[in-house]
Amino acid sequence: MIFINPRGAPELACDHCGCRWVDRTNGNHCYECGSEITTAAIEEFQQALVEFSAKGAGQQDNAK
Ligand SMILES: [Zn+2]
Incomplete structure (x- = not known):
């Protein structure tokens, strides 16, 4: 699951x-409920980060 x-x-x-604390733990497990974070979810998140970085580079000037 990915939040914005x-x-x-x-x-x-x-x-x-x-x-949203899954990145605070070792072993890719949820901090709250202990569920495993799937590789697919992590890949999806990293893809979203890449897309955000690409967009963010153009939007930062507008925010100021
Ligand atoms: Zn959880």
Whole structure:
């Protein structure tokens, strides 16, 4: 599950409980419920980060 935070940046969240602390743990498990974070979810998140970086480079000037 991927959330978009108010600044438009993607955040990886747990598929089970929706918490966003999955990146704070070792072993790709949810901090809250212990569910495993799938490789597919991580790849999707990293793709979203790449897309955000590409977009963010053009939008930062407008935000100032
Ligand atoms: Zn969870």
